[in-house]
Amino acid sequence: MERKIMNDLLRWKRDQNKKPMLLYGNKQIGKTYTVLEFAEKEYPSVLYFDCQNNFELDEIMKRETAIDRILLQLSLLSGETIRENDTLFIFDNIQNKALISFIKRLGHEKKTYPVIMITSEKEKVLEIKGEDVLLKYMFALDFEEYLKAVDQAQLIDFIKESYKYDKPMPFHNIAMAYYDNYLISGGLPEAILETMKHENTLYLNSIHHKILDTYQTGFLNQPELIDIIRAQEVFSIIPDQLKKPNKKFQYGKIKAGSRSKDYEHAILFLVNNNLVNPAFKITDIKTPLSKHKEKDSFKLYMSDTGLLFHMLHLTKMKYLSDDRMRYILYENALANSIMSSGYNLYYYQSEGKAEISFVVQSRKGKIVPIELVNKNVSKAKSLALFMNKYEITEGIRVTADNFSKKKGIKYIPIYATFCFKENL
Numbered sequence: 001m002e003r004k005i006m007n008d009l010l011r012w013k014r015d016q017n018k019k020p021m022l023l024y025g026n027k028q029i030g031k032t033y034t035v036l037e038f039a040e041k042e043y044p045s046v047l048y049f050d051c052q053n054n055f056e057l058d059e060i061m062k063r064e065t066a067i068d069r070i071l072l073q074l075s076l077l078s079g080e081t082i083r084e085n086d087t088l089f090i091f092d093n094i095q096n097k098a099l100i101s102f103i104k105r106l107g108h109e110k111k112t113y114p115v116i117m118i119t120s121e122k123e124k125v126l127e128i129k130g131e132d133v134l135l136k137y138m139f140a141l142d143f144e145e146y147l148k149a150v151d152q153a154q155l156i157d158f159i160k161e162s163y164k165y166d167k168p169m170p171f172h173n174i175a176m177a178y179y180d181n182y183l184i185s186g187g188l189p190e191a192i193l194e195t196m197k198h199e200n201t202l203y204l205n206s207i208h209h210k211i212l213d214t215y216q217t218g219f220l221n222q223p224e225l226i227d228i229i230r231a232q233e234v235f236s237i238i239p240d241q242l243k244k245p246n247k248k249f250q251y252g253k254i255k256a257g258s259r260s261k262d263y264e265h266a267i268l269f270l271v272n273n274n275l276v277n278p279a280f281k282i283t284d285i286k287t288p289l290s291k292h293k294e295k296d297s298f299k300l301y302m303s304d305t306g307l308l309f310h311m312l313h314l315t316k317m318k319y320l321s322d323d324r325m326r327y328i329l330y331e332n333a334l335a336n337s338i339m340s341s342g343y344n345l346y347y348y349q350s351e352g353k354a355e356i357s358f359v360v361q362s363r364k365g366k367i368v369p370i371e372l373v374n375k376n377v378s379k380a381k382s383l384a385l386f387m388n389k390y391e392i393t394e395g396i397r398v399t400a401d402n403f404s405k406k407k408g409i410k411y412i413p414i415y416a417t418f419c420f421k422e423n424l
Contacts, residue, residue: 001149001189003030005138009038012134013114020107020115022094022128025138026274026303027120027218028211030189032092034138035116043088043114047078052093061098067109070102082113089115097127104132121221122272139340140187140304142418143179149192152178163412163419166405172413176400179415183329184316186306201316208310215275215307222269230266238276238300239311242328247299248281260296267300277301277335279345282359285390289346289361299347301335308332327374330414331357334372334398337417341424354382357398362424370396372414383409 005023012018025031039046049057060073074089075082094100094117106113117133119125125135147155155175162169169175184204185195191207198204215235222228233254241249251258270276278300280293302308308329309319319326335345338358348356348369357372369392371383383395387408395409404411412419 003034003145005034006038008136013042018114019132019134020103020117021134021136022117022125023136023138024119024125027214028188028190029138029140031118031138035090035118039088039090043086045080045083045087046090047074047080047087048090050092051095058096061096061102067105085112089113092118094119100128107132141192142187142340143182143415144418146182146192147178150196159416160419162403163416166403166410168402172402175415183305183333184309184319186304188304188306191306205310208307212307227265230263231269234263234266235270235275238302239308241300242332249298249300275303277303277339277345279335279347281349282346285367287361287365289359293346301332305329305333323374323376331372334417337420341421348386354385356382356386360424367392368396368424370398372398375399
């Protein structure tokens, strides 16, 4: 599958003063596959090490301290000759602190030894973070990448042109059908490949179930047993929280008597490891928005709509026929699009309960309200009231309808939200 991050990897390769790269992101999103594909195309020699339970590699790090000696041992361990500039080192599931220290030192060598580290654990990022390493986050596939994967790349230019000029997209219904399939599968490569082979979602269910088991295993990294249990409880309750008319996270929905202080470590773990995306409530619109968020009022969105589809126990027929369920996935997908475009998530709620789905502060500091509107539910007045109150001249309504623009409000179909990254 063609991934956008490949462009970042190519830019990194061309950098004459490149640092070792740390690529991180959720499990099962294709990090290792993408890096290996890049390595095969761009480097004549590759040394790949899976660091998980790699006792031989750990022994080398314990035994050796000199860079030349370590390089020799790595060459012997892999059976590959190391050549300056031409050999790419890949350390997957990076864990060993001595190995990380060696990689940082290697980055300061006058000789060029390109290194890519890969991890799914955010804690490893916090340990490694510093000027010696280039951090790069990898998301699951967005809709643009999905269209390329299912051989529908020709739709992308039409979508981008319509987004830029606010004109109807001629293949709107086709794009909506593909978008619904994308939300059902989610953005994880294995799930997408399964939907390309079988229309029956029973096969897809087994993939989603397996991926969820993998994520649940990751909860065992919590230092306290009670936090492992609480992380599982929070993660499992998110679909029910999103089904409520008021989607604000409520601890009482987990079990009676639950309090925020009991679950703060579990929620922080889920957020730090990119398993959920928080959207914080703001009641005033002043820059920076981060200063006006209410830390105790937030919603939690799943990082993948396919997993949400599975946890809601939906079938494709139920999804397409149940307007309420479909818009739960639309809202979750919109949150993910905003996050993957590089923006923090905030939502607005006035004292009168008028709500704006999301409020974004653009890179230029402009406030952009984004309202998800279901045409079958009358709630379209909130955006106009919000814009009048705060003297905002431009807003976005995300719908299931085609592109248009009216009175400073840009109407875009839900499938075009991947365009936010280029122009919001």
